[in-house]
Amino acid sequence: MSIDKRTLVTGIKKYPLLVASGIVSVLLLTTLYVRSDLSDIKQAELDQLTAEGNRYRANIANSAQLKEQLDFLIQANNAVKERAFKAESMALNLQYFYRLEAETGVKYLDLRPGSRNEPGKTPKSTGTYIPLNYVVNVQGDFTQVITFLKRLEQGVYFCQINSAQATGVGSSVTLNLNLDLLGMP
Amino acid sequence: MLSFLKKPSDKTPTGTVPAWHPNFRNFERLPDTKAVRTTFFINGLAVLIASSLIIYTGYREFGLRSLQADTDAAQKVVNANKPGSDQMIALFKQFQEEEKKVFVLQSFLSSSRVVLSDFILQIGASLPASVTLNSIDYKSSAVMLVGSISGAPDEASGLAMTYVDRLRKSEPFSQLFETITLSNIARDPGTGQIRFAIDLRFKASAKAATGGTK
Numbered sequence: 071m072s073i074d075k076r077t078l079v080t081g082i083k084k085y086p087l088l089v090a091s092g093i094v095s096v097l098l099l100t101t102l103y104v105r106s107d108l109s110d111i112k113q114a115e116l117d118q119l120t121a122e123g124n125r126y127r128a129n130i131a132n133s134a135q136l137k138e139q140l141d142f143l144i145q146a147n148n149a150v151k152e153r154a155f156k157a158e159s160m161a162l163n164l165q166y167f168y169r170l171e172a173e174t175g176v177k178y179l180d181l182r183p184g185s186r187n188e189p190g191k192t193p194k195s196t197g198t199y200i201p202l203n204y205v206v207n208v209q210g211d212f213t214q215v216i217t218f219l220k221r222l223e224q225g226v227y228f229c230q231i232n233s234a235q236a237t238g239v240g241s242s243v244t245l246n247l248n249l250d251l252l253g254m255p
Numbered sequence: 256m257l258s259f260l261k262k263p264s265d266k267t268p269t270g271t272v273p274a275w276h277p278n279f280r281n282f283e284r285l286p287d288t289k290a291v292r293t294t295f296f297i298n299g300l301a302v303l304i305a306s307s308l309i310i311y312t313g314y315r316e317f318g319l320r321s322l323q324a325d326t327d328a329a330q331k332v333v334n335a336n337k338p339g340s341d342q343m344i345a346l347f348k349q350f351q352e353e354e355k356k357v358f359v360l361q362s363f364l365s366s367s368r369v370v371l372s373d374f375i376l377q378i379g380a381s382l383p384a385s386v387t388l389n390s391i392d393y394k395s396s397a398v399m400l401v402g403s404i405s406g407a408p409d410e411a412s413g414l415a416m417t418y419v420d421r422l423r424k425s426e427p428f429s430q431l432f433e434t435i436t437l438s439n440i441a442r443d444p445g446t447g448q449i450r451f452a453i454d455l456r457f458k459a460s461a462k463a464a465t466g467g468t469k
Contacts, residue, residue, distance in 0.1 A: 238390070
């Protein structure tokens with residue numbers, strides 16, 4: 071069954087169109103087979119790049135005012151920092167209470183750091199800020215005590231009252247407070 | 256019909272005798288005498304297949320080229336937007352850090368049920384003339400009001416109930432408290448006044464609704 075060269079040449083000469091078409095077909099089929107995965111690979115690459123491009127564009131579009139908002143937030147947080155106590159400046163923090171006493175006319179029966187942040191103990195941190203616990207017992211007339219309480223709650227520093235007991239005897243009011251002041255470690 | 260009228264011949268028929276010589280014709284070398292030659296069909300089919308393959312391959316290659324062009328365009332978009340996006344992501348991380356501080360502050364402030372000074376003033380404003388408060392005990396879950404009522408004991412006890420009803424119906428208190436109950440009422444043997452205790456239980460989700468800003 072072997073085909074010798076002469077027979078082959080004769081065959082080619084006899085059917086040139088058939089042979090040429092056959093060769094072209096074989097070459098094309100080989101090309102199609104070899105490059106059959108290329109289309110899928112290119113499509114996947116395009117999809118990935120399109121998704122990536124869309125994500126980047128969306129990031130930019132969604133952050134249109136991010137810089138301004140961040141600047142505002144930094145400014146606001148700096149303002150809050152100025153209204154927070156330093157945890158280690160225990161003596162300086164007490165000055166705040168004594169200033170309130172002088173300004174409102176109440177008298178302290180008791181003023182000390184609370185059990186949660188007694189000297190030597192580190193207050194439990196909640197991240198950036200920490201609550202500084204104080205026990206405050208003041209006495210004065212109703213107006214003085216209310217003024218003191220208002221200054222404490224709505225003053226410069228952030229204050230959180232955990233519990234309070236107000237008792238009145240005659241014109242004198244005694245207010246016992248357990249409070250947290252916003253502090254920074 | 257004429258064949259039936261013919262007289263049958265006595266000679267033996269010669270047409271039915273097989274050929275006596277061999278057939279020397281070489282059919283492979285003889286020319287194709289069909290109206291349309293077979294080679295035409297074979298060549299035509301081969302050319303058709305080849306042409307179809309050329310067209311299909313060309314179509315696929317064109318598609319690939321088009322995909323490549325789209326990929327290049329997408330790559331350009333990525334290259335153009337990536338630095339800006341990276342910058343914005345870095346800004347957003349910074350924003351999240353700053354946002355955390357706000358959330359901590361919000362958490363610190365939101366645990367407050369009331370602005371106590373405003374609350375005491377509201378309690379004071381709600382008191383009837385004959386009712387005196389001796390103490391206000393504020394805790395995160397409840398407020399206890401202890402006071403006394405002057406006047407005849409039978410009227411005084413009715414006044415205590417009326418005061419509790421008034422507190423229940425008062426909008427700021429009803430919004431803030433789940434229950435307002437008269438927990439104790441008794442006559443003070445020393446002064447003869449009626450002493451009472453009112454228990455105000457905060458709602459689970461009550462926030463600092465009672466006036467004031469921080």
